[in-house]
Amino acid sequence: MAVFTAVGLGELTQWIKQFPLGNALALRGIASGIENSNFFLTTERGEYVLTIFENLGFDQLPFYLNLMNHLALRGIPVPAPVANDRGELVVPLQGKPAAIVSKLDGSSQMDPQPAHCAAVGAMLAKMHVAGSDFPMQQSNLRGLDWWNETTPAVLPYLDDADAHLLRAEMHFQQAFHGCAHYAALPRGPIHADLFRNNVMFVGEQLTGFFDFYFAGCDTWLFDVAVTVNDWCIDPDSGVIDRARARAMLDAYHAERPFTHDEQASWQPMLRAAALRFWLSRLYDFHLPREAEMLTPHDPTHFERILRERLATPAPELFHE
Ligand SMILES: Nc1ncnc2c1ncn2[C@@H]1O[C@H](COP(=O)(O)OP(=O)(O)OP(=O)(O)O)[C@@H](O)[C@H]1O
């Protein structure tokens, strides 16, 4: 149950008055999710999601909420934050930061077909373009600097083969992040965690991207690689499913054409995206936070994906 902070409807009676939403009529805890306390909130104005942030602070949150607001205003289907009567999107509740956002229709598509992957690819490209004039800056907090910090913390828990893989991949990624192709990659705000459980569908209609709490400024190609590594694979082996990957990449390319530097960086970036989640899962598995209450995700899934990306050439980003 992912409600770490208990809140009752009674407590919201006064608090909700700062928002233009009328009275709170119902509040229901949401079971899934491992980061925050989430509730479906019914008010006189409609259905919303109330999130109480368990780990993120008042310093980082304005970037995420303002980015969602920016994208929503440009027609990207993301939860639209509701501002209070002082124009604030992040407001304390029980001493923790909290936000109210619009509720998206639909549910996650955990068995995606090429049509779903095409819809995600097209919307991801539209989101990148829509975010390109977003004025706030916050780096991807799970980027290379974080990998450099985290690698020595998890290495003692790995057997020789895995430790060798991690060290070798870190060397490779440090060199890749310093190369000319990498420097030339287009960049801007990215979602950085666009897994199947962070997208809503009604049938084949994409109804929203959500959970922007790992977003940051980074290369657009990293976002594409994270997304392909979750949506377009055989879940047991990590092997890329060519039909789904082609559908996603072609749909993205039709909205925002990939560049030649991106083509040259594609395989290293798929490895970077696998490494990012292998590391975070290793960290959560071996060094769980004190307040963590749920079973961490399996790190070996991304170790398998990384080994597979090292072994097998990926489908081309686009046909030259
Ligand atoms: N705006 C929204 N509209 C509809 N449902 C939502 C919305 N935001 C969250 N949810 C629902 O709440 C669930 C948990 O949300 P979310 O994934 O953001 O939680 P989290 O704690 O950040 O978890 P994790 O980091 O594991 O993804 C989602 O799976 C979804 O069902």
Ligand SMILES: N[C@@H](CCO)C(=O)O
């Ligand atoms: N998508 C991440 C969890 C954090 O949202 C993972 O699967 O490791």
